[in-house]
Amino acid sequence: MMRAVLVDDEISNLENLRILLEKHCTQVTIIATAQNVSDAVDAIEKHLPHVVFLDIQMGEQTGFDVLRLLPTRNFEVIFITAYDQYGIQAVKFAALDYLLKPIDIDELMTAVHKAEHKLAAQIQTSQLDFLLQQLKKPETHVSTIALQMQSEIRYVTLSEIIRCEADNTYTHFFLSGNEKILVSKSLKEYADLLRPKGFLRTHQSHLVNPKYVKSWLKEDGGILLLTSGEKIPVSKPNRETVKQALQRLW
Amino acid sequence: MKKITFILLSFITALSTVNAQKGIDFSRTYAAGGKLLMSVDSSAKNVYYANVFPNQPRTSFNYLPDVNNVSIQIYFKETDSVQHYRYTILEDDKPIVVNKSIDQARLADVDRPDEVFRSTSLGVFPIKGKTITTIIYSIEKPLNIDKAVFYGKLISRAKILGFSKRFATDKGVDYSWITDLKEKTDFTFTEKDDELTIVKDRSVNDYLYYITIKDRQTNKIIFESTAWQYGYYVEDHQFLPYVKIDKSLFKKSGDYEIIIQPLIEWTECRDCDISAEEIEGYITRHTLSVTVDEVNYTKKELLLYSLLVGFLIGLVFLVIIYLNKRKNKKRLAENEQQKNTAKLQLNSIRSQLNPHFLFNALAGIQNLMNRNEIDKANKYLSKFARLTRNVLDDKELISLSQEKTLLDDYLQMEQLRFGFEYEINHSEDLDLANIEIPSMLLQPFVENAVKHGISQKATDGKVIITFSKQANDLQLTVTDNGNGFDPVKKTNGLGLPLSESRIALLNSIYKENRFTLAIQSTTNGTKISLTLIDWL
Numbered sequence: 001m002m003r004a005v006l007v008d009d010e011i012s013n014l015e016n017l018r019i020l021l022e023k024h025c026t027q028v029t030i031i032a033t034a035q036n037v038s039d040a041v042d043a044i045e046k047h048l049p050h051v052v053f054l055d056i057q058m059g060e061q062t063g064f065d066v067l068r069l070l071p072t073r074n075f076e077v078i079f080i081t082a083y084d085q086y087g088i089q090a091v092k093f094a095a096l097d098y099l100l101k102p103i104d105i106d107e108l109m110t111a112v113h114k115a116e117h118k119l120a121a122q123i124q125t126s127q128l129d130f131l132l133q134q135l136k137k138p139e140t141h142v143s144t145i146a147l148q149m150q151s152e153i154r155y156v157t158l159s160e161i162i163r164c165e166a167d168n169t170y171t172h173f174f175l176s177g178n179e180k181i182l183v184s185k186s187l188k189e190y191a192d193l194l195r196p197k198g199f200l201r202t203h204q205s206h207l208v209n210p211k212y213v214k215s216w217l218k219e220d221g222g223i224l225l226l227t228s229g230e231k232i233p234v235s236k237p238n239r240e241t242v243k244q245a246l247q248r249l250w
Numbered sequence: 251m252k253k254i255t256f257i258l259l260s261f262i263t264a265l266s267t268v269n270a271q272k273g274i275d276f277s278r279t280y281a282a283g284g285k286l287l288m289s290v291d292s293s294a295k296n297v298y299y300a301n302v303f304p305n306q307p308r309t310s311f312n313y314l315p316d317v318n319n320v321s322i323q324i325y326f327k328e329t330d331s332v333q334h335y336r337y338t339i340l341e342d343d344k345p346i347v348v349n350k351s352i353d354q355a356r357l358a359d360v361d362r363p364d365e366v367f368r369s370t371s372l373g374v375f376p377i378k379g380k381t382i383t384t385i386i387y388s389i390e391k392p393l394n395i396d397k398a399v400f401y402g403k404l405i406s407r408a409k410i411l412g413f414s415k416r417f418a419t420d421k422g423v424d425y426s427w428i429t430d431l432k433e434k435t436d437f438t439f440t441e442k443d444d445e446l447t448i449v450k451d452r453s454v455n456d457y458l459y460y461i462t463i464k465d466r467q468t469n470k471i472i473f474e475s476t477a478w479q480y481g482y483y484v485e486d487h488q489f490l491p492y493v494k495i496d497k498s499l500f501k502k503s504g505d506y507e508i509i510i511q512p513l514i515e516w517t518e519c520r521d522c523d524i525s526a527e528e529i530e531g532y533i534t535r536h537t538l539s540v541t542v543d544e545v546n547y548t549k550k551e552l553l554l555y556s557l558l559v560g561f562l563i564g565l566v567f568l569v570i571i572y573l574n575k576r577k578n579k580k581r582l583a584e585n586e587q588q589k590n591t592a593k594l595q596l597n598s599i600r601s602q603l604n605p606h607f608l609f610n611a612l613a614g615i616q617n618l619m620n621r622n623e624i625d626k627a628n629k630y631l632s633k634f635a636r637l638t639r640n641v642l643d644d645k646e647l648i649s650l651s652q653e654k655t656l657l658d659d660y661l662q663m664e665q666l667r668f669g670f671e672y673e674i675n676h677s678e679d680l681d682l683a684n685i686e687i688p689s690m691l692l693q694p695f696v697e698n699a700v701k702h703g704i705s706q707k708a709t710d711g712k713v714i715i716t717f718s719k720q721a722n723d724l725q726l727t728v729t730d731n732g733n734g735f736d737p738v739k740k741t742n743g744l745g746l747p748l749s750e751s752r753i754a755l756l757n758s759i760y761k762e763n764r765f766t767l768a769i770q771s772t773t774n775g776t777k778i779s780l781t782l783i784d785w786l
C-alpha cells in the first residue's frame with residue numbers, strides 16, 4: 001500500500017491521474033490532492049505520503065516550491081511535466097523520475113514500481129536536497145550529477161568523470177581515482193545530458209570528458225589518448241565534430 | 251716621423267768650444283745627422299733638425315727656414331779611420347767641395363766623460379735661400395753614404411696635378427684623367443673602375459711629403475702613404491710622383507679629403523715658434539667627392555644587413571603565419587556557420603510533420619473515445635504525444651531505438667486509420683540503444699509509403715522497415731507493396747522532395763560520411779534504401 005498525494009493546478013489533470021492510478025496502479029491509495037503550493041505543503045505535512053505526484057509548472061509557482069517549503073522530505077517524488085521546461089534538466093541531473101503529459105500508462109507503471117522498490121528497500125537518498133541546490137544556480141553552472149546505482153545514489157562532479165562507455169542499455173562511468181560505476185541508463189541519455197557540458201561523443205559507445213584528453217592520435221583514422229593512458233576510438237561520423245571541439249579547447 | 255737620436259745628440263748642449271767663428275755667435279748646436287753637428291747663428295729661429303724619412307735611412311734633413319748661417323762640424327770616434335773618409339759639399343746642386351779628405355792636422359780632441367772624439371769644422375755657410383748638402387763616406391764602405399741636407403729655403407707646398415682612374419676594357423685596362431683641378435673634384439667609381447691615381451708635382455725632395463686621405467663623414471684616415479712612385483706620368487721630361495689607391499678603400503659615396511704635407515715634426519723642435527696658420531701654409535688640401543656606383547659592404551654592414559633581412563623575412567613569415575591562422579579561423583568559422591545554417595534548415599524541415607496526418611490522428615483518437623475504447627484512446631494519445639514531442643524536440647541525433655519507437659508510434663497511429671500491417675526489423679549486430687542517426691530521418695519515407703503505397707490497399711497493405719549493418723555502413727530501408735510511383739516524377743506530397751533536400755543538407759553537415767538514397771519503384775511496390783556510409 002502506497003499512500004500518494006497528487007499535486008497539479010488543473011482539476012482535469014488530477015482527475016485523469018486519479019483514474020489512471022486507480023485502474024493501473026492498484027497498490028497506490030490517493031489520500032489527498034492539491035491544486036496549489038500551500039495546499040500541497042499542508043496535505044503532505046498532514047498525511048505524510050509515501051509518494052507525491054508533483055506537477056512542475058503551477059501558475060506562477062512550481063512544484064519545486066512545494067519541496068522548498070517542506071522541512072523534511074521523507075517521500076518519493078514523481079515529477080510531471082507537459083514539455084521540456086524549467087527544471088527538467090535539473091531533475092534529470094538528480095536522477096529523479098518524471099512523467100510527461102499526457103501520461104503514458106506504461107511509463108506511469110514503471111515509475112510507480114521504481115518508487116515502490118525504493119521504499120521497500122528503504123533507500124535513503126538526498127536527491128531532493130541535491131535537486132533544490134542545483135536549482136539555485138544557473139543551468140550552465142551545474143557541475144554535479146546524481147548516478148542511480150543498484151542500491152544507492154552516487155553524486156559525482158563532472159570534472160571527476162573521465163569517460164563513459166556504453167554497455168547496451170547500461171553505462172559504465174570511469175572516474176578519476178580508478179573507480180568504475182555501472183548505471184542502468186543508456187549512454188545516449190547521458191550523452192544528451194553531458195554534451196552541453198562539453199563532453200564529447202566520440203563513438204556510439206564512448207563519451208569522453210575533454211579535460212582528460214591528452215592527445216589526438218592519427219592511427220586508425222583517429223584515437224583519443226586520455227591522460228589515464230586509455231585509448232578511445234573516434235568513429236568517422238564524429239571525427240569532424242570532435243576535432244573541432246578539441247581545436248576550440250586547445 | 252720620429253727623429254732618430256744620433257750618437258752625438260747626447261752632448262750637443264755641452265758644446266761651445268768651436269763657436270765664435272767669423273765673428274758670428276754660434277752658440278746653439280744641434281745634431282745634424284750622421285757624424286755631423288751644426289751650429290746656427292744666435293738670431294736663428296725654428297730649427298727642425300735631423301728629420302729622417304721612410305726609405306731614406308742615411309739621409310737627414312735639417313729644415314732651417316729662419317737661419318742665416320750654419321756652421322757644420324764633423325766628429326769622429328777614436329776608433330774611426332779618419333784617413334778613409336771623403337766628403338763632398340754642394341750648394342744647391344753645385345758642388346763646392348768634392349771628395350775631399352779630412353785634414354787630420356786640424357782635428358781637435360773633444361773630451362767627454364766616457365769617450366773622446368776628434369772633431370773638425372767642414373765650414374760655415376750662409377744658408378738663407380740656399381740648400382747645403384753634405385755627402386760623407388768612408389772608402390772602406392763606399393756604399394754607406396751619409397747625406398745631410400741643410401735646407402734654408404721654404405719647403406714648397408705640394409701641388410696635385412691630376413687624378414686618373416683605371417678601368418677595365420676588352421683588351422685590358424685604360425685610364426681616364428682629370429687634370430684641370432679646382433678645390434673640389436667630383437669623382438665617380440663605376441663597376442669597371444678599380445684604381446685611383448693621385449699625381450703630385452715634382453720637387454727636389456719628394457720624400458719629404460706624405461699623403462693622407464680622410465673620410466669626411468667619419469673623420470677617419472683611410473689611407474696614408476709616403477711611398478711615391480715614379481712612372482708613366484711624365485712632365486717636362488721628368489717622371490712625376492704618384493700614389494695608387496684601390497677603389498675598395500672608398501666604401502661609401504661621399505666627400506674625402508686628400509692632404510699632402512711635409513713630414514716635418516713641427517712641434518718637436520728647439521726654439522720653435524710656428525703658428526697653426528704657418529703650418530697650414532705647408533699643407534695641400536683637396537676634396538674628392540666620390541660617388542660609388544657599386545655598393546661594397548663591410549663584414550659589419552653585411553652582418554647588419556643580413557640581420558635586417560633575416561628580421562624582415564622573419565617578420566614576413568610571422569605575418570604569413572598570422573594571416574594563415576586568421577584565414578583558417580575564418581574558414582573554420584565559415585564552415586561552422588555553414589553547418590549551423592544547414593542545421594537550422596534541417597530543423598525547419600524536420601518539424602514539418604504533415605498536418606494532415608496530425609489532425610487525422612487526433613480524429614482517430616476522438617473516435618476511440620466516442621466508441622468508449624478508453625485504454626486504446628490512452629495508448630494512442632501517448633503515442634501521439636511522444637511523436638509530437640520528438641518532432642518538437644530539436645534534437646539533432648536520436649538513437650536507433652528512439653527512431654524505432656518513433657516509427658512504431660507513427661505507424662500505429664496510421665494503422666488506426668488504415669488497417670495495414672507493418673514490421674520493423676533490425677539485424678542483431680546493431681547496438682540500437684547507442685547508435686545515433688539524425689532524427690526524423692525515416693519518417694517522411696514511411697509516411698510516403700503509407701500515403702502513396704498502401705492506403706488504398708487497406709488490410710492487404712504492408713510496410714517493412716529494416717535497419718541493417720553492411721560492413722561499416724548503416725542501411726535503412728522502407729519497403730511497401732503499394733502501386734509504386736515514378737521516382738523521376740515529383741509527387742505533390744511534401745515527403746519525398748523534403749527528404750531529398752534533407753539528405754543534401756545532411757551531406758553538407760557530415761562531410762566525412764555520405765548519405766545515399768536509392769529508390770526502386772515497380773507496380774508491385776516501392777523500396778527506399780537510405781545508406782549512411784561509414785556510419786558504424
